[in-house]
Amino acid sequence: MPNNRIYYPTKPDTDHTRLIGEAIKEAREVLEQPPPDTFLGRKTQDPFPKQDEQEN
Numbered sequence: 001m002p003n004n005r006i007y008y009p010t011k012p013d014t015d016h017t018r019l020i021g022e023a024i025k026e027a028r029e030v031l032e033q034p035p036p037d038t039f040l041g042r043k044t045q046d047p048f049p050k051q052d053e054q055e056n
Contacts, residue, residue, distance in 0.1 A: 009017070
């Protein structure tokens with residue numbers, strides 16, 4: 001039996017729908033990022049020079 005009632009969302013329904021939409025948008029942005037590099041031995045920057053090497 002079809003339901004022919006017209007549904008008008010209430011303020012809490014609208015707020016909840018907006019929050020869910022924002023959460024989905026944020027999740028999609030996170031999922032579109034490349035996976036993190038977890039290799040512990042990889043150099044991401046050069047180490048600071050030692051003080052002995054600077055004096056010579």
